[in-house]
Amino acid sequence: MGVGISLLLLLFKLYKLKILKSVAIKATFNNKKIAVLPNSSQAFSFWNTIYLGDALNAEEKKQILLHEVVHVEEKHSIDQIFFEFLRVLFWWNPLVYVFQSRITVLHEYIADAEVITTIDKRNYIEQLLNAAFQTQEITFVNQFFNQSLIKKRILMLQKSKSKTISKFKYLLLIPIVLGILTYTACSEELNQSKDNDFEGSKNDDRPDYAALMISHEPKCPNQNSVYNKNLNNYLSVRNGKNSEAILDIISIETSKKIRTIHFFRNQTFFVRNIPEGKYKLHISYGEDYAEKTVDETCKGYFKNEVATEINENILDFDVLKTEKGVNIPSYNISIDMVKKESELPDESSEESNTIVNNNNSGGSEPKCSNQNSTYDKKIDNYLKITTGNNAEVIVQVFVLDTEQVIRTAYIKRGKMYFIRNIPEGKYKLNITYGDNYAEKTVDGVCLAYFKDEKANEIGEYTLDFTVIKTDKGYNVPSYNIALDFNDNDPIN
Structure with missing residues (x-):
């Protein structure tokens, strides 16, 4: 509708111009077409024709003709028609009207500058001030008498050109x-x-770049790093506030490190141009970054190392060609140290709790009770567990048919934890509520338990993690559950 109305307005302007031309008396001036308008003091030009009112005196006609000839010779009408079409197509955009107004002013400046080279500038200004102005409402013509432009034109005429x-x-x-x-x-x-300028094997001082506090890819341990500049992918890693971190990206196929990143606290770093392949992340937490050469390979390490872990997630950076185009995988992950080594129980005790840091600060899959755990790294599914504030929780995921426990997770109060890469099958949950997590070995099997156990139950729902192939692709089931000691129905 906007385009239609704007087009009608343009056609109406052309029709008005046609009417004026039909009643005008044809003449010529310096091989330029003149259309003399009877009983009018108007003056403007369009295309190769100058429209001039016969009510103007001889001096006015002379100056106006000199002015309008410049518009015709410079083909200013082309600019105006161009903006008229823009006004039709982009009628809603105020910048089109602003730009047309600016180009109109520029046209007048150009014509005025040319005129005052042949006539007296003072007389020309007086003629602009004393003329009786009647402006025709046609936006694409070059109007000599335009009240909104007279002041600007006079001010511009008063300015002198810059000296060389x-x-x-x-x-x-x-x-x-x-x-x-x-x-x-x-x-x-x-x-x-x-x-x-990083610390080498012979220099144990803290590196100068540490003062900048910017996460980066250190030069020494990245001497053999590999890049694929044709792939615009990335791995965005956010480190938490508890510790600095060193992250090594390891190829699953070759077991070789392709990139090393040093993270300061509370910083995000983008690892870019990662070659196609599947990778795992080796993470170290600690303080006082340093470097050393082992077997002619430069490695980054912490003098005060607190914890290490291997992130369980597999990052698949293989490019996939789909019907909609090329899918270039990228990932966003967060890392953070959950506990310092001094906070962990003594591994030599019967109740040792060797907790491996994961991507959630409120839970873990303890190493001892997960010695016989099973994973399927090809399936990116999860079981999300959220706990209430009344008790800590131990969750055992067991196979429905064989009752074999495939995973054990320990989650603190009011926290959230993801159990990932669960093999296909149907499972149920053995849920224990309590406080004071501990571990013990019974018949050669490490078991997780609470010293202060409050309740134990078997979840009533069956969790089916079987992957289903559909017309739109693969459906990989995942589940969200909420657990709390006081709930009548703890599994939602």
Whole structure:
């Protein structure tokens, strides 16, 4: 509707112009077409025709003709028609009207500047001030008498052109800009050199870049890093507030490290251009980053290492071609150290709790009670468990038919935990509520339990993790459950 109305307005303007041309008296001036309008003091031009009212005196006609000839020779009407079509197509955009107004002003400046080279500028200004203005409402014509432009045109006529020597002042900007660019480039290079001056095997001092507190890929342990500049993928890693971290990206197929990143607290880093393949993450937590050479390979490490872990998730960066195009995988993950080593129970005791850090700060799958756990790394499913504030929870996932426990998870009060990569099958949950987590060995099997047990139950629902193939692809089941000691129906 907007385009239609705008087009009708344009056609109406053309019709009004046609009416004016039909009643005008045809004449010529310097091989230019003149249309003399009877009983009118209007003056404007369009395309190759100048429209001039016969009520204007001889002096006015002379100055106006000189002005409008410039519009015709410079083909200013092409600019105006172009903006008229833009107004039809983009009628809703105010910038089109602003730009057309600006180009109209520029046209008048150009014509005025040309005229005052042949006639007296003072007389020309007086003629602009004293004329009786009647403006035809056709936006695409070059109007001589336009009240909204007269003030701007007179002010522009009063200005003098910059002297040639003044123009050379702008040349001074060139060395200034070049100096700024050189200074900026040198500053960036200096910062990069600081980032890359890392502690080697013979230097135990803290590296200079630590003062910058920016996560990065250290130069020494990344000497043999591999990149694929054709792949615009990324791995976004967010480190928590509890510790610095070193993350090694390891290829599952070759077991080789392809990238090392050093994280400061509360920082996010994007690892980019990762080659196709499947990878796992080796993570170390600690303080005082350092580097050493082992078997001619530079490695990053912490002098005060607190904990290490192998992230259970497999990151598949293989590019997939689908009907909709090419799918280039990228991932966002968070890492953080859950507990410091001093906070863990003594492994030599009967009740040792060797908790492996995971991607959730409120739970874990204890190493001892998960010695016989099973995973299917090809299936990216999960069982999300959220606990209430009344008790800690131990969840055992067991096979419905054989009652074999495939996973044991320990979740604190009011926390959330994801059990991932669960093999296909049907399972039920053995749920224990209590406090004071511990472990013990019975008949050679490590069992997780609470010293202060409050309740134990078998979840009433069956969790079916069988992958289903559909017309739209694969349906990989995942579940969310909420557990709390006081709930009548703890599994939702």
